[in-house]
Amino acid sequence: MLYVRDPYLNEMRDQTEYHIRSEAHKARPLEPSKVSDKDWGDYIFFFANTKGIHFERWVNFTGHRKWFNVIRNTVTDEILATYRPDEDVKKIIADLGIDKKDIKVSGVLKKLKKKSS
Amino acid sequence: MTKFNIFSLIKNSLSYHENWEQHWRSPEPKKEYDIVIVGGGGHGLATAYYLASEFGITNVAVLEKGWIGGGNTGRNTTIIRSNYMWDESAKIYEHSLKLFEGLSQELNYNIMFSQRGVLNLAHNVHDLQEMSRRGTAIKLNGIDTTFLNPEQIKEKVPLINLNGRYPILGGLFQPRAGSARHDAVAWGYARSADKLGVDIIQNCEVQGFDIKNGKVQGVKTTRGNIKTKKVGIVCAGHSSVIADMAGFNLPLETVPLQALVSEPIKPVLDTVVMSNAVHVYLSQSDKGELVIGAGTDEFVSYSQRGSFDVIEHIMPPIIELFPFTSRLRQLRQWGGMTDCTTDRSPIISKTPVDGIMINCGWGTGGFKATAGSGNVFASSLAKGEMHPIAQPFSIDRHYDGYLIDEAAAAGVAH
Ligand SMILES: Cc1cc2nc3c(=O)[nH]c(=O)nc-3n(C[C@H](O)[C@H](O)[C@H](O)COP(=O)(O)OP(=O)(O)OC[C@H]3O[C@@H](n4cnc5c(N)ncnc54)[C@H](O)[C@@H]3O)c2cc1C
Numbered sequence: 068m069l070y071v072r073d074p075y076l077n078e079m080r081d082q083t084e085y086h087i088r089s090e091a092h093k094a095r096p097l098e099p100s101k102v103s104d105k106d107w108g109d110y111i112f113f114f115a116n117t118k119g120i121h122f123e124r125w126v127n128f129t130g131h132r133k134w135f136n137v138i139r140n141t142v143t144d145e146i147l148a149t150y151r152p153d154e155d156v157k158k159i160i161a162d163l164g165i166d167k168k169d170i171k172v173s174g175v176l177k178k179l180k181k182k183s184s
Numbered sequence: 185m186t187k188f189n190i191f192s193l194i195k196n197s198l199s200y201h202e203n204w205e206q207h208w209r210s211p212e213p214k215k216e217y218d219i220v221i222v223g224g225g226g227h228g229l230a231t232a233y234y235l236a237s238e239f240g241i242t243n244v245a246v247l248e249k250g251w252i253g254g255g256n257t258g259r260n261t262t263i264i265r266s267n268y269m270w271d272e273s274a275k276i277y278e279h280s281l282k283l284f285e286g287l288s289q290e291l292n293y294n295i296m297f298s299q300r301g302v303l304n305l306a307h308n309v310h311d312l313q314e315m316s317r318r319g320t321a322i323k324l325n326g327i328d329t330t331f332l333n334p335e336q337i338k339e340k341v342p343l344i345n346l347n348g349r350y351p352i353l354g355g356l357f358q359p360r361a362g363s364a365r366h367d368a369v370a371w372g373y374a375r376s377a378d379k380l381g382v383d384i385i386q387n388c389e390v391q392g393f394d395i396k397n398g399k400v401q402g403v404k405t406t407r408g409n410i411k412t413k414k415v416g417i418v419c420a421g422h423s424s425v426i427a428d429m430a431g432f433n434l435p436l437e438t439v440p441l442q443a444l445v446s447e448p449i450k451p452v453l454d455t456v457v458m459s460n461a462v463h464v465y466l467s468q469s470d471k472g473e474l475v476i477g478a479g480t481d482e483f484v485s486y487s488q489r490g491s492f493d494v495i496e497h498i499m500p501p502i503i504e505l506f507p508f509t510s511r512l513r514q515l516r517q518w519g520g521m522t523d524c525t526t527d528r529s530p531i532i533s534k535t536p537v538d539g540i541m542i543n544c545g546w547g548t549g550g551f552k553a554t555a556g557s558g559n560v561f562a563s564s565l566a567k568g569e570m571h572p573i574a575q576p577f578s579i580d581r582h583y584d585g586y587l588i589d590e591a592a593a594a595g596v597a598h
Pocket residue numbers: 222223224225226227228247248249250251252253254255256257258259260261262263264388389390391418419420421422426441442443477518519520521522546547548549550551552553598
């Protein structure tokens with residue numbers, strides 16, 4: 068069971084108050100009807116499933132019901148950061164000193180990773 | 185290889201069972217193999233065995249980063265059944281169940297396959313309706329299944345509480361289902377594969393692939409580079425990690441699944457009982473422990489342990505259905521890392537890399553498929569074309585939309 072800093076409440080809360088809803092920073096295609104079956108399938112079904120630094124979406128379901136993101140090490144389950152969607156993820160990554168090489172994501176951050184390498 | 189029988193048992197008892205021969209060799213990896221299997225769980229070992237026994241391909245290595253059967257194969261609750269709803273699933277799980285029925289004889293290894301039946305419970309009208317739809321589909325596929333009323337259930341499982349908080353209105357029973365000893369399945373396949381010439385190489389972690397022009401040329405391991413033109417990846421929870429090394433992505437998330445066992449007690453339960461609605465499934469091992477399956481955590485994790493709240497969640501319904509368990513101590517609890525697809529069906533498929541095939545996504549319910557999965561995967565690797573039973577389980581179903589949605593039908597019933 069994880070113990071997490073809720074970025075809206077700014078206090079430590081129990082994981083059982085939240086649902087964890089898969090990978091964060093996957094951009095939903097703006098016009099789904101126009102993307103190919105391949106791109107749509109990639110968006111819906113394929114995940115980074117990272118062993119190591121993982122970006123994921125959490126939602127509170129017992130109180131404020133808002134969404135936020137969590138960076139967690141999936142080997143140790145240690146939570147490295149929690150942030151609201153409007154916060155600057157690049158800055159958070161830089162502040163944590165995470166090497167871009169260690170980031171494996173199937174969504175938006177992929178672009179970020181490409182640019183930096 | 186010693187044949188296990190009453191005579192070898194008597195002979196070895198004279199030397200206090202200290203002189204049994206090793207079950208398999210521990211060879212140094214060769215420079216090159218015809219086929220390399222990555223992952224020495226039940227599925228990988230079964231694949232190697234059928235490659236050698238059915239297709240005569242014996243220049244095969246199974247590379248295992250730890251010890252064989254130490255992954256999910258050694259961590260599961262060993263339920264075997266084939267009563268899945270969709271035709272594609274029925275074919276593969278029934279193929280597996282049939283192979284299990286003859287496996288102890290075929291491998292000359294007692295896998296302790298006990299066809300004690302699996303009973304699914306219905307607690308409300310919706311459950312009953314869903315069960316009648318599923319049961320009928322299963323019957324149409326020629327798989328043994330019977331509907332039981334509450335009295336028949338009470339007769340089969342006398343200690344069950346029919347009229348508690350979760351009243352029991354009926355059940356679906358597969359008589360040929362049951363359980364087997366997980367370690368013995370891995371060891372039996374390993375021993376027979378080794379005898380046919382397969383190299384089982386433990387403590388050998390695959391760390392990368394040699395890929396030229398989209399074709400696999402070899403694997404890089406902690407024990408050196410090994411050349412090969414054909415690779416079968418069978419790594420369960422680590423599939424995405426290995427796929428990443430080969431440069432492709434998979435439709436999987438790896439989540440912890442837990443189980444626990446109680447202190448041993450006298451025989452109280454001679455079948456497997458499951459309830460999808462309240463997430464309970466339990467059986468009694470030959471040692472007398474109650475083997476209880478818990479649920480998955482919601483989050484991706486490679487930590488090989490699960491959360492306590494998941495265990496808290498399953499205990500109340502178990503006590504409600506089996507009041508005698510309230511004073512039973514739970515002795516051990518553990519977790520495995522299960523590779524889950526969205527439709528809860530496996531992936532047996534070619535990959536974007538020529539020469540690499542993958543067998544994964546068995547998630548929370550692949551022990552029962554060990555024999556069938558290994559068998560059809562061996563055929564696919566040997567022939568370079570997917571076995572007809574394996575074809576629907578291609579990665580491509582996530583693009584063309586032909587999902588095999590067992591999420592609801594499989595439910596808790598691992
Ligand atoms: C708690 C629990 C209960 C379960 N209950 C049931 C049940 O009742 N019935 C059922 O049918 N199924 C059940 N399952 C699911 C079942 O255990 C699995 O689907 C099945 O055992 C998978 O077998 P496998 O051989 O594919 O994987 P594994 O046994 O996990 O084997 C994969 C192997 O790959 C190796 N590996 C990983 N990375 C590398 C690398 N880089 N190089 C070399 N080797 C590597 C691992 O060390 C591992 O040994 C349960 C699972 C769990 C965790």
